[in-house]
Amino acid sequence: QVQLQESGPGLVEPSGTLSLTCAVSGGSISTYAWWSWVRQPPGKGLEWIGEISNSGITKYAPALQSRVTISLDKSKNQFSLNLSSMTAADTAIYYCAKVLSNFQGFPNWGQGTLVSVSS
Amino acid sequence: QTVVTQEPSLTVSPGGTVTLTCDSNTGAVTSGNYPIWFQQRPGQAPRELIYRTSDRHAWTPARFSGSLLGGKAALTLSGVQPEDEADYYCLLYCGDLWVFGGGTKLTVL
Numbered sequence: 001q002v003q004l005q006e007s008g009p010g011l012v013e014p015s016g017t018l019s020l021t022c023a024v025s026g027g028s029i030s031t032y033a034w035w036s037w038v039r040q041p042p043g044k045g046l047e048w049i050g051e052i053s054n055s056g057i058t059k060y061a062p063a064l065q066s067r068v069t070i071s072l073d074k075s076k077n078q079f080s081l082n083l084s085s086m087t088a089a090d091t092a093i094y095y096c097a098k099v100l101s102n103f104q105g106f107p108n109w110g111q112g113t114l115v116s117v118s119s
Numbered sequence: 120q121t122v123v124t125q126e127p128s129l130t131v132s133p134g135g136t137v138t139l140t141c142d143s144n145t146g147a148v149t150s151g152n153y154p155i156w157f158q159q160r161p162g163q164a165p166r167e168l169i170y171r172t173s174d175r176h177a178w179t180p181a182r183f184s185g186s187l188l189g190g191k192a193a194l195t196l197s198g199v200q201p202e203d204e205a206d207y208y209c210l211l212y213c214g215d216l217w218v219f220g221g222g223t224k225l226t227v228l
Contacts, residue, residue: 038165045208045219045220045221045222046159046208046219048210048216048217048218059215059216060216061216063120103153103170103171103212104170105167105170105176106157106165106167106170106210109164109166111164112164
């Protein structure tokens with residue numbers, strides 16, 4: 001059973017860049033089709049940030065496209081999220097998720113990590 | 120830009136039936152939007168219940184069913200249990216990207 005674990009700073013300064021990593025265990029990152037990032041501001045709904053395929057193709061939400069980069073590190077069996085020009089509006093729980101091929105869903109998620117933007 | 124709309128809140132009695140819907144501002148939701156439904160309890164990560172409109176995972180109770188209804192994606196809960204009280208989110212594939220609905224807070228009362 002594949003497990004995912006997010007890691008990164010819990011606090012980012014305004015205008016700074018967030019860097020998060022999602023470590024994948026229990027299976028190879030190359031085995032599954034896509035890997036995704038989703039966030040949830042406190043008390044609010046879910047927002048899809050973007051995803052990366054196991055061959056490195058990326059897709060991003062239009063509202064975040066200018067600030068976001070998702071990358072893959074097969075040697076470490078992990079993928080990462082970078083989000084620049086952070087503001088208080090980016091304060092959220094950030095989740096990583098595994099996405100199956102043929103639209104078979106997002107069955108596996110990390111527990112999420114809270115990132116606050118403050119000086 | 121696609122906006123996906125869900126009922127903000129619904130209330131259902133234990134043992135009752137309730138249908139949550141998921142609508143798109145760009146037109147009717149179809150199987151080509153590959154609708155997904157998640158359940159999220161407080162303090163937990165989302166848990167996928169339904170994918171590809173109506174497919175269940177092994178962990179999805181049989182009382183949860185997905186469908187297309189009147190141009191929307193729908194999640195129906197039959198024989199609602201107290202533990203079904205949670206937030207429910209739909210996710211649609213729109214123009215090669217994924218878009219979440221705003222979520223429905225389901226109260227079992």
